[in-house]
Amino acid sequence: MSRPLGLPVVRTSGFAFDTAHDYAEILGGRIAGYSYSRIDNPTAAAFAVAVAALEAPGAEVGAEDVGAEPFASGMAAISATLLAHLTAGQEVIGPASCYGGTWSLFTRWLPRWGIHPVLIDITDVAAVRAALTPRTRVIYAETIANPTLSVPDLPALADVAHRAQSRLVVDSTFATPVICRPLEHGADLVLHSATKFLGGHADATGGIVVGRREHLEPVREARIDLGGCLAPDEAFLLHRGLATVALRVRRQSATAAVLAAELAGHPAVARVRYPGLASHPQHGLAARLFRDGLFGSLITMDVHGGREAGMAFCDALRTVRIASSLGSVHSKVSHAASTTHRQLDDTALAAAGIAPGQVRLSVGVEDPEELLADLRQALDAP
Ligand SMILES: Cc1ncc(COP(=O)(O)O)c(C=O)c1O
Structure with a gap:
C-alpha cells in the first residue's frame, strides 16, 4: 500500500x-x-x-x-x-x-x-x-x-x-x-x-x-x-x-522582539506598540495568555514628523517592502494614514488613536541583522 x-x-x-x-x-x-x-x-x-x-x-x-x-x-x-x-x-x-x-x-x-x-x-x-x-x-x-x-x-x-x-x-x-x-x-x-x-x-x-x-x-x-x-x-x-507555521511564527516573533526594542530606543520614533514590550498596556496579560514567551510579529510605530515622515520612512526601506496584507515570510510596512485609514483626516485619526506618522511593520523571516540595519538606515535617512 x-x-x-x-x-x-x-x-x-x-x-x-x-x-x-x-x-x-x-x-x-x-x-x-x-x-x-x-x-x-x-x-x-x-x-x-x-x-x-x-x-x-x-x-x-x-x-x-x-x-x-x-x-x-x-x-x-x-x-x-x-x-x-x-x-x-x-x-x-x-x-x-x-x-x-x-x-x-x-x-x-x-x-x-x-x-x-x-x-x-x-x-x-x-x-x-x-x-x-x-x-x-x-x-x-x-x-x-x-x-x-x-x-x-x-x-x-x-x-x-x-x-x-x-x-x-x-x-x-x-x-x-x-x-x-x-x-x-x-x-x-x-x-x-x-x-x-x-x-x-x-x-x-x-x-x-x-x-x-x-x-x-x-x-x-x-x-x-x-x-x-x-x-x-x-x-x-x-x-x-x-507545515511551517510554527517555525515561521517563532522566528518572526523572535525577530520582532529585537526590532521592537531597537525602535523603542530610536530618537526618530515617538512611540512603539508591541505586546512584548513592558510599555505595552497589556504586557502582563499577554505574557500570561501567550505561549513560549512569543508576542507576535506585528509592530506599530509612530514616526516623529507626521504623515510625510511616516511615508518617507517607508520609502527609504530596502529589504522591508511597502505592501498590503501581513503575516507572510516577507517583511512589510504600511503607512496607516495614507492607506488603511486614508478616509480619516487628522482629527478623525486622533480620535481613533492613530498618529499621522503611524507605520505598521509585519516582520518576516529574513535575517534579523539585515532587517535591523534596514530600519536603522531608513530612520537615520536625512
Ligand atoms: C485581524 C484580521 N482579521 C480578518 C481579516 C480579513 O481577512 P481576509 O482578507 O482573508 O478576508 C484581516 C485582514 O487583514 C485581519 O487583519
Missing part, C-alpha cells in the same frame, strides 16, 4: 456516485461522503482538520468534539460566524478598534439585518459587562487587535459571555495557535484570516473557524448557504503553509 505524501488537490466542483441511492444518502448526510464542493471538498476538509488539530490539540478541549469550517477568506469566515450566531433584534459587543473589514461588517452590514453592534474598548472588562443587555448574544474580540495590538482578557471575557448566555468569538489571526489558543481560555469559536500567518506566503486567500461541534454547526450551515467555500487550490497552499 502507498499513499501520496503531499496533499492531493481534488479540483472538482461535483462528485459522481455509483447509485442514485448513494447520492441521496450522502447529500442527506446519512452516510459520509462528498457531494458538491461548496458543501465539502476533500482538500479543503484536510486543511480544516489540520487547523483544528493546532487550535485544540487533544486533552484540554477533546479533539473529537472540535472541528473546523474552511472559508474563502477571513471576512467570509467572520460574516458567516456572526450571521450564524445572531439574528434580528440581537446585539454583539465588539471592539471599537479592530480590522477595518470587520468594522465595516459591524457598522454597515449588521444593522441592515437588524443586528445591533455595541463597539467599545474590549480590553475594559467592566465596560463589556456594563454593555451587556438581555439581547446580547456574542462578544467579539481579536487576540492581538488590528491595528492597536491591544490584548483582551480572554478568560474574563469568556466568563462574562457565558454568564450572559452569550458566545465569545475570537479572531486570532495575529496570534496564530503557535502563540495563543483561545479555546483553552474559554472562547467558543476561534477564527482566522488564513491569508496571513497560516498560509504564510502571501499567495493564497482563505479563512477558518474552529470550535465545538455545537457552536460550529450553525457556522457550517451559514457557509454552505451563503457560499463562502474555500477553493481546493487555495486549500492546498494554505495546508502546505501549516
Whole structure:
C-alpha cells in the first residue's frame, strides 16, 4: 500500500456516485461522503482538520468534539460566524478598534439585518459587562487587535459571555495557535484570516473557524448557504503553509522582539506598540495568555514628523517592502494614514488613536541583522 505524501488537490466542483441511492444518502448526510464542493471538498476538509488539530490539540478541549469550517477568506469566515450566531433584534459587543473589514461588517452590514453592534474598548472588562443587555448574544474580540495590538482578557471575557448566555468569538489571526489558543481560555469559536500567518506566503486567500461541534454547526450551515467555500487550490497552499507555521511564527516573533526594542530606543520614533514590550498596556496579560514567551510579529510605530515622515520612512526601506496584507515570510510596512485609514483626516485619526506618522511593520523571516540595519538606515535617512 502507498499513499501520496503531499496533499492531493481534488479540483472538482461535483462528485459522481455509483447509485442514485448513494447520492441521496450522502447529500442527506446519512452516510459520509462528498457531494458538491461548496458543501465539502476533500482538500479543503484536510486543511480544516489540520487547523483544528493546532487550535485544540487533544486533552484540554477533546479533539473529537472540535472541528473546523474552511472559508474563502477571513471576512467570509467572520460574516458567516456572526450571521450564524445572531439574528434580528440581537446585539454583539465588539471592539471599537479592530480590522477595518470587520468594522465595516459591524457598522454597515449588521444593522441592515437588524443586528445591533455595541463597539467599545474590549480590553475594559467592566465596560463589556456594563454593555451587556438581555439581547446580547456574542462578544467579539481579536487576540492581538488590528491595528492597536491591544490584548483582551480572554478568560474574563469568556466568563462574562457565558454568564450572559452569550458566545465569545475570537479572531486570532495575529496570534496564530503557535502563540495563543483561545479555546483553552474559554472562547467558543476561534477564527482566522488564513491569508496571513497560516498560509504564510502571501499567495493564497482563505479563512477558518474552529470550535465545538455545537457552536460550529450553525457556522457550517451559514457557509454552505451563503457560499463562502474555500477553493481546493487555495486549500492546498494554505495546508502546505501549516507545515511551517510554527517555525515561521517563532522566528518572526523572535525577530520582532529585537526590532521592537531597537525602535523603542530610536530618537526618530515617538512611540512603539508591541505586546512584548513592558510599555505595552497589556504586557502582563499577554505574557500570561501567550505561549513560549512569543508576542507576535506585528509592530506599530509612530514616526516623529507626521504623515510625510511616516511615508518617507517607508520609502527609504530596502529589504522591508511597502505592501498590503501581513503575516507572510516577507517583511512589510504600511503607512496607516495614507492607506488603511486614508478616509480619516487628522482629527478623525486622533480620535481613533492613530498618529499621522503611524507605520505598521509585519516582520518576516529574513535575517534579523539585515532587517535591523534596514530600519536603522531608513530612520537615520536625512
Ligand atoms: C485581524 C484580521 N482579521 C480578518 C481579516 C480579513 O481577512 P481576509 O482578507 O482573508 O478576508 C484581516 C485582514 O487583514 C485581519 O487583519
